[in-house]
Amino acid sequence: MRIALIAHDGKKAEMVAFLLEYKEEFKGVELVSTGTTGSHAEKAGLPVRRFLSGPLGGDAQIAALAAEKKLDAVIFFRDPLDKHPHEPDVQMLMRLCDVHNIPLATNPATAKLIMDQLVRSS
Secondary structure: EEEEEEEEEHHHHHHHHHHHOHHHHHHHHOOOOOOOHHHHHHOOOOOOOOOOOOOOOHHHHHHHHHHOOOOOOEEHHHHOOOOOOOHHHHHHHHHHHHOOOOOOEHHHHHHHHHHHHHOOOO
């Protein structure tokens, strides 16, 4: 199982809280992440393969994994109230999740539903 983690700056604290809540469930899951989100995940005690920061191409790198069907889920805590210079990359990632039928959570409530289902399925 491989799950991608991404969080806009205004959502990093929510991502850390989510990761800590599901820390046990993430054991045995390969986590990949954009650079800054990955550093927060590491500080929370989770091993993660970090890509570039989102604005520097990390979102596109994760989108490439989605295009290659190498992701089982994407947890992307987006900040809808802020502007993001890399919004085209964000849209591409979301589109590829839809094209390849990859579960995509853009907020903690949906991420919890995905994680609860994955736990029940395993």
